[in-house]
Amino acid sequence: MLVLDIQRRLLALGYDLGKSGPAKDGVDGDLGEVSQTAILAALETGKSAPAKPATPATPPKPAIVGSAVPMDWTPAATMKRIIVHWTAGAHRASAVDKSHYHLLIEGDGSLVRGKPSIDLNAATGVKPGYAAHTLNCNTGSIGVSLCCMAGAIESPFHAGVAPMTREQWDELPLVLADLCRRYRIPVGASTVLSHAEVQSTLKIAQRGKWDIARLAFDPGVVGAKAIGDLIRKRTAALLEAAT
Numbered sequence: 001m002l003v004l005d006i007q008r009r010l011l012a013l014g015y016d017l018g019k020s021g022p023a024k025d026g027v028d029g030d031l032g033e034v035s036q037t038a039i040l041a042a043l044e045t046g047k048s049a050p051a052k053p054a055t056p057a058t059p060p061k062p063a064i065v066g067s068a069v070p071m072d073w074t075p076a077a078t079m080k081r082i083i084v085h086w087t088a089g090a091h092r093a094s095a096v097d098k099s100h101y102h103l104l105i106e107g108d109g110s111l112v113r114g115k116p117s118i119d120l121n122a123a124t125g126v127k128p129g130y131a132a133h134t135l136n137c138n139t140g141s142i143g144v145s146l147c148c149m150a151g152a153i154e155s156p157f158h159a160g161v162a163p164m165t166r167e168q169w170d171e172l173p174l175v176l177a178d179l180c181r182r183y184r185i186p187v188g189a190s191t192v193l194s195h196a197e198v199q200s201t202l203k204i205a206q207r208g209k210w211d212i213a214r215l216a217f218d219p220g221v222v223g224a225k226a227i228g229d230l231i232r233k234r235t236a237a238l239l240e241a242a243t
């Protein structure tokens with residue numbers, strides 16, 4: 001390969017070769033110090049270019065079961081089910097939000113730990129400071145909440161000022177799969193469900209809760225059952241892929 005060809009390829013990869021040569025881009029056919037440094041850097045980094053790093057808006061997270069929830073957030077306890085909520089608040093978790101749930105997923109998909117520890121809601125009996133997330137159904141229930149839907153209206157549907165985002169929706173099954181595995185909770189209609197399903201599935205009255213009966217980013221999916229089924233399907237698929 002000619003020196004010129006090498007220099008053109010280095011340039012295409014994003015390396016700065018200086019200002020020499022007819023096009024003032026460093027392509028001059030002379031294997032000078034700048035070109036040599038770029039060649040060595042290119043050899044070290046493979047084909048990646050330091051001058052043009054790939055920086056997506058949100059770095060993709062590996063969909064690996066076991067990687068979403070830090071181990072020290074899941075103390076040993078007997079837990080029966082996971083109930084999924086939304087906070088009816090902003091995209092960031094407030095102090096009040098954190099006091100009600102064990103885990104929260106913010107608008108950008110980042111996972112936040114709530115104030116109560118999961119073991120305070122153990123199936124063997126709740127302890128002071130437990131997470132009060134579901135009326136008359138907190139014992140043995142882990143509360144996971146998506147930070148969103150402030151000012152939302154169920155009918156006619158209006159998503160409010162902090163609509164649920166795809167980022168937090170996509171993070172949810174990863175979190176649920178981790179929790180199901182660590183607490184040996186099978187994925188079923190009465191074990192992994194949304195708050196909106198509690199009344200119909202567990203027969204415990206909930207005063208018109210509709211989290212989650214709508215997806216702000218996908219108006220085609222409507223109803224607690226349809227969305228609950230979708231949550232369970234995605235969680236089960238992750239667990240299956242992990243085994």
Ligand SMILES: [Zn+2]
Nearest residue numbers: 085086195211
């Ligand atoms: Zn709720």
